Amino acid sequence: MNTQKKRVLSGIQPSGNLTIGNYIGALRQWVEEQEHYECYFCIVDLHAITVPQDPTALREKTREVAALYIASGLDPEKVTIFIQSHVTAHAELGWILTCLSPLGWLYRMTQFKDKAAKQQQESVGAGLLNYPALMAADILLYQAHAVPVGDDQRQHLEFTRDLAQRFNSLYGETFVIPEVMVPKAGARIMGLDNPTAKMSKSEESEYHAVYMLDSPAQVKKKIMRAVTDSLAEIGFSDDPERAGVNNLLTIYQALSGQTGDEVMQQFAGRGYGDLKKAVVEQVNSHLEPLQARYNQLIHEAGYLDGILARGAEKAAEMAEHTLNTVKERIGFLPNRSRR
Numbered sequence: 008m009n010t011q012k013k014r015v016l017s018g019i020q021p022s023g024n025l026t027i028g029n030y031i032g033a034l035r036q037w038v039e040e041q042e043h044y045e046c047y048f049c050i051v052d053l054h055a056i057t058v059p060q061d062p063t064a065l066r067e068k069t070r071e072v073a074a075l076y077i078a079s080g081l082d083p084e085k086v087t088i089f090i091q092s093h094v095t096a097h098a099e100l101g102w103i104l105t106c107l108s109p110l111g112w113l114y115r116m117t118q119f120k121d122k123a124a125k126q127q128q129e130s131v132g133a134g135l136l137n138y139p140a141l142m143a144a145d146i147l148l149y150q151a152h153a154v155p156v157g158d159d160q161r162q163h164l165e166f167t168r169d170l171a172q173r174f175n176s177l178y179g180e181t182f183v184i185p186e187v188m189v190p191k192a193g194a195r196i197m198g199l200d201n202p203t204a205k206m207s208k209s210e211e212s213e214y215h216a217v218y219m220l221d222s223p224a225q226v227k228k229k230i231m232r233a234v235t236d237s238l239a240e241i242g243f244s245d246d247p248e249r250a251g252v253n254n255l256l257t258i259y260q261a262l263s264g265q266t267g268d269e270v271m272q273q274f275a276g277r278g279y280g281d282l283k284k285a286v287v288e289q290v291n292s293h294l295e296p297l298q299a300r301y302n303q304l305i306h307e308a309g310y311l312d313g314i315l316a317r318g319a320e321k322a323a324e325m326a327e328h329t330l331n332t333v334k335e336r337i338g339f340l341p342n343r344s345r346r
């Protein structure tokens with residue numbers, strides 16, 4: 008019997024304050040998966056710099072994200088946690104895959120189109136366009152079988168699969184073709200102030216997102232002000248007019264672990280005010296213990312650094328093995344120097 012666990016890899020950019028979208032769409036599923044898979048979770052700082060970042064804030068956020076991974080329940084004894092830039096194979100394979108990425112594929116990516124539209128056209132960095140090739144490298148270096156992400160990353164995963172197939176057919180079987188793993192409830196949490204747009208950590212408006220480190224009072228204020236509609240009828244719906252209520256129900260369902268039917272029964276005949284209060288309670292009951300753990304961890308710099316150093320060592324071993332195979336297949340001479 009093959010007892011080898013399947014492998015997963017995923018990451019989050021230290022590009023701002025993590026939201027409950029990141030928590031529900033990504034972190035929570037990772038915590039479950041650590042029991043069943045061999046897991047690699049990175050803090051993707053190379054991705055973060057595809058849009059301008061302040062160096063001091065980037066350092067601070069990178070550490071914060073590492074602490075939030077552990078505070079959310081990732082066990083460093085079970086999973087490998089590391090910083091992407093500490094494993095140089097990511098940038099190297101990223102470049103090789105950039106050279107194999109057709110521009111047509113890259114220009115089609117919605118994330119590129121959305122983020123580029125927020126900047127002056129001539130100042131959009133080439134890294135933003137090439138982001139999916141680097142993401143493909145992150146995944147393929149570890150021969151990951153599955154990638155747990157929110158719905159917004161599906162298109163990048165398709166890109167990774169296409170690119171891996173392209174490499175395999177040009178140079179021989181090299182990469183495992185990864186599957187996307189999206190949560191059943193909460194794969195796309197929407198902005199509280201604009202429920203037709205994804206909740207995003209880099210969106211600046213005050214009532215857009217609940218952050219994982221928001222106080223209970225902030226959580227309450229933001230959720231109680233969330234946009235709903237005038238129909239006063241609670242129900243899941245894909246009608247854009249009803250996106251606000253749908254979003255609140257989705258957050259509730261994802262965090263309570265109930266089925267859609269159970270949620271509907273619970274709120275049948277009740278008003279939006281009741282729904283909002285229940286969502287506030289759910290969110291705070293998840294965030295409060297997590298924040299208590301975070302507040303300890305963030306002051307234990309030595310402990311965090313140790314985890315990240317061990318993680319980088321373990322990840323580099325695996326990543327370099329794959330990278331060396333790739334280099335050989337594409338015709339690079341082996342490096343005989345000592346370094």
Ligand code: AQP
Nearest residue numbers: 019020022028032033156157194195196206207208209
């Ligand atoms: N709103 C969301 N609902 C569900 N899942 C989400 N994710 C992000 N937002 C939501 C998931 O979180 C993981 C990390 O995402 P990322 O940091 O790599 O970048 P992103 O997808 O672009 O997330 P953000 O918060 O919108 O970041 P910025 O604003 O910096 O671009 C991914 O698995 C993602 O699907």
